[in-house]
Amino acid sequence: MRQEHQLKQIDTLDSRQFFIAVRRLADTLSYGxxxxxxxxxxxxxxxxxxxxxxxxxxxxxxxxxARTAKVHVKEHEAPKRIPCYLLIDTSAxxxxxxxxxxxxxxxxxxxGGLAFACLDRISPVGIVAVGDRExxxxxxxxxxxxxQWLLQLRRFxxxxxxxxxxxxxxLTPSLKSRCLVIVLSDMHDDTAVDALKLLxxxxxxxxxxxxxxxxxxxxxxxxxxxxxxxxxKEFVSLGRQVWLDQDALETGLRxxxxxxxxxxxxxxxxxxxxxxxxxxxxxxxGAR
Numbered sequence: 001m002r003q004e005h006q007l008k009q010i011d012t013l014d015s016r017q018f019f020i021a022v023r024r025l026a027d028t029l030s031y032g033x034x035x036x037x038x039x040x041x042x043x044x045x046x047x048x049x050x051x052x053x054x055x056x057x058x059x060x061x062x063x064x065x066a067r068t069a070k071v072h073v074k075e076h077e078a079p080k081r082i083p084c085y086l087l088i089d090t091s092a093x094x095x096x097x098x099x100x101x102x103x104x105x106x107x108x109x110x111x112g113g114l115a116f117a118c119l120d121r122i123s124p125v126g127i128v129a130v131g132d133r134e135x136x137x138x139x140x141x142x143x144x145x146x147x148q149w150l151l152q153l154r155r156f157x158x159x160x161x162x163x164x165x166x167x168x169x170x171l172t173p174s175l176k177s178r179c180l181v182i183v184l185s186d187m188h189d190d191t192a193v194d195a196l197k198l199l200x201x202x203x204x205x206x207x208x209x210x211x212x213x214x215x216x217x218x219x220x221x222x223x224x225x226x227x228x229x230x231x232x233k234e235f236v237s238l239g240r241q242v243w244l245d246q247d248a249l250e251t252g253l254r255x256x257x258x259x260x261x262x263x264x265x266x267x268x269x270x271x272x273x274x275x276x277x278x279x280x281x282x283x284x285x286g287a288r
Contacts (some may be wrong), residue, residue, distance in 0.1 A: 008095075008158070010095075010104055010156060018154065019147065022150065023116060026115075026120065029114065029117040030121070046075045048061040048073065050070060050071070051072060059074050081121060081122050083126060083177075083180070084118045084180045084182065085175075085180070085181045086115065087127075087181060087182065088129055088130065088153060089104075089164060090104070090132075090160055091130070091132070091160045091161055092158055092160050093188050095156050097265065098213060099212065099265045099266045101265050102212075102265065103186050106269070110208065110263070110269070110273065113270075116146065124140050125139055125146065127149055132159075132161050135152065135153075162188055164183070164189040165192045165195040168196060168198075169195050171199070172198060179203045181199060182206045183208065186209060186211065186212075187249055188244065193256065196258055197258070206259045206261070207253055207260045209249075211264050211265070212266075213264060259280060261273075261276050
């Protein structure tokens with residue numbers, strides 16, 4: 001029977017300080033893009049038509065009305081923003097760290113920044129936890145709901161297994177329209193790449209791989225036998241050799257057309273993330 005562990009918090013920041021940090025990251029990611037003042041009513045003029053009973057008075061096209069002597073209203077095309085799903089790895093290997101900030105703390109921070117950046121662009125945001133815990137929130141435009149699940153994710157356990165491939169497989173048939181799916185994980189699930197390839201056939205996928213510097217190898221350690229945190233898989237490391245085949249992972253993601261970015265926990269990541277998303281116009285995909 002699995003032993004239950006007490007919930008831990010990823011950092012010592014209080015809620016206000018945490019949300020300030022998340023909002024600062026969102027502002028960095030959104031820098032240079034204007035937030036629309038319209039929500040659902042559309043911002044691009046399409047045509048004018050005859051006024052019908054019940055049409056809002058504020059939509060009246062006064063120029064056409066004056067010219068034709070008949071009341072006309074303006075019609076706008078509603079902005080089409082594809083929904084975004086954030087798949088956050090809550091498994092044990094994400095919580096172990098050799099630096100001040102763990103992979104898990106970094107992932108939650110980035111998830112919050114991306115969520116608010118999506119809302120700035122009027123893109124609904126949903127979340128799926130890909131560890132053992134059952135946490136799934138359908139895409140929405142509620143800042144309050146984002147704050148609630150961020151507070152939930154700040155708490156973690158040391159006994160969660162990885163379920164990235166299974167969660168992706170569960171998510172795939174439920175997506176009825178094109179989505180942007182952003183994975184925040186250390187990619188320790190060997191079967192995840194195939195599941196992401198299948199999902200990527202109909203959706204835009206971004207894999208943000210969190211990496212601790214200790215995963216780059218143990219210098220001068222000779223032969224090192226160890227056990228992976230959540231899967232129980234044993235592996236042997238020799239010097240700088242690591243158990244995760246990074247080259248194979250990158251090749252598999254590239255062949256599947258999946259955008260991939262490695263984020264190290266010992267390096268600044270805000271401007272690196274912004275440059276990455278801007279250069280690929282990932283937030284803009286699907287906009288009409």
